[in-house]
Amino acid sequence: MAKKGKKVEITSRRRFFTDIAYSAGLATMGGLLWAGYTQKAKSSPLTLRPPAALEEKDFLKLCIKCGLCAEACHNRPSNIDRDTGKPKKSTLKMAKAEDNVTIGTPFFTPRDVPCYMCDDIPCVTVCPSEALDITKVTNKKTGELDFKMMDMGLAVVDSNSCIAFWGIQCDACYRACPLMDKAIKLEYDRNERTGKHAFLKPVVSMYDCTGCGMCENACVTEKAAIFVLPREIALGRPGDHYVKGWDKKDQQRVANRVDKDITTHDKRSAKKPEDYLNRELEY
Numbered sequence: 001m002a003k004k005g006k007k008v009e010i011t012s013r014r015r016f017f018t019d020i021a022y023s024a025g026l027a028t029m030g031g032l033l034w035a036g037y038t039q040k041a042k043s044s045p046l047t048l049r050p051p052a053a054l055e056e057k058d059f060l061k062l063c064i065k066c067g068l069c070a071e072a073c074h075n076r077p078s079n080i081d082r083d084t085g086k087p088k089k090s091t092l093k094m095a096k097a098e099d100n101v102t103i104g105t106p107f108f109t110p111r112d113v114p115c116y117m118c119d120d121i122p123c124v125t126v127c128p129s130e131a132l133d134i135t136k137v138t139n140k141k142t143g144e145l146d147f148k149m150m151d152m153g154l155a156v157v158d159s160n161s162c163i164a165f166w167g168i169q170c171d172a173c174y175r176a177c178p179l180m181d182k183a184i185k186l187e188y189d190r191n192e193r194t195g196k197h198a199f200l201k202p203v204v205s206m207y208d209c210t211g212c213g214m215c216e217n218a219c220v221t222e223k224a225a226i227f228v229l230p231r232e233i234a235l236g237r238p239g240d241h242y243v244k245g246w247d248k249k250d251q252q253r254v255a256n257r258v259d260k261d262i263t264t265h266d267k268r269s270a271k272k273p274e275d276y277l278n279r280e281l282e283y
């Protein structure tokens with residue numbers, strides 16, 4: 001009996017180790033597959049991150065994918081439906097495989113649900129890793145949170161599909177903006193085609209727009225004619241050799257530059273352009 005008992009013990013122990021080895025193998029293989037998969041599942045450059053997020057590469061290094069920001073966003077008091085007492089669809093989502101965003105990281109899609117620019121910015125205050133940097137939304141003088149300092153992106157207007165540019169009266173985006181008349185204004189323009197009507201065109205201020213996406217969410221066209229893009233995508237870059245002589249901040253930018261950061265196009269090394277107009281025709 002004792003022998004039998006020992007055999008059972010040895011067999012079960014072997015099985016235990018075999019199981020561990022098998023699981024470890026699976027885990028390693030799974031880990032490799034998962035790593036490969038998450039590498040592939042990189043974020044689209046159009047991904048919009050929560051308020052106060054660091055630059056994308058630093059954000060990805062620091063975000064531990066805990067989901068606390070999305071949870072805080074979901075449970076914020078203003079997200080509770082008055083009729084049902086339950087939270088509504090929330091702004092921040094944690095990326096899943098099908099989202100075209102690095103899996104497990106927070107993002108939002110303004111056309112679906114915009115950011116409501118909460119005064120207390122609960123998504124940022126709860127972040128344990130500084131992937132959401134509270135100093136980016138803290139007023140240095142008062143030490144208080146300031147939602148106007150958010151910079152999730154920049155709203156861009158497609159003048160071809162915005163019906164206000166056709167002369168049709170529409171101010172849906174303007175009215176939806178929490179920073180109306182600062183981040184977005186309506187600019188008057190004469191309608192030369194009819195000679196008697198006016199255009200009231202929405203114009204976004206790159207200095208004041210936070211990228212909350214309330215305008216995109218409210219836009220009446222089938223596909224939003226105003227939409228938020230990450231700032232690096234929405235804005236151009238003139239290069240350090242163009243300086244506004246009348247702008248002290250711009251001069252400071254150049255004064256502060258580090259030589260290795262300068263990226264200028266070396267015209268001397270570029271191929272000389274063909275002078276088609278003055279070239280003698282050869283027949």
Ligand code: SF4
Nearest residue numbers: 073091115116118123
């Ligand atoms: S500030 Fe925006 S993202 Fe943050 S909790 Fe409020 S609605 Fe959500």
Ligand code: SF4
Nearest residue numbers: 063064066067069127
């Ligand atoms: S709370 Fe911070 S660390 Fe956690 S998922 Fe959100 S951004 Fe990442």
Ligand code: SF4
Nearest residue numbers: 177209210212213215
């Ligand atoms: S994204 Fe739109 S609604 Fe939000 S601040 Fe900018 S212009 Fe206003």
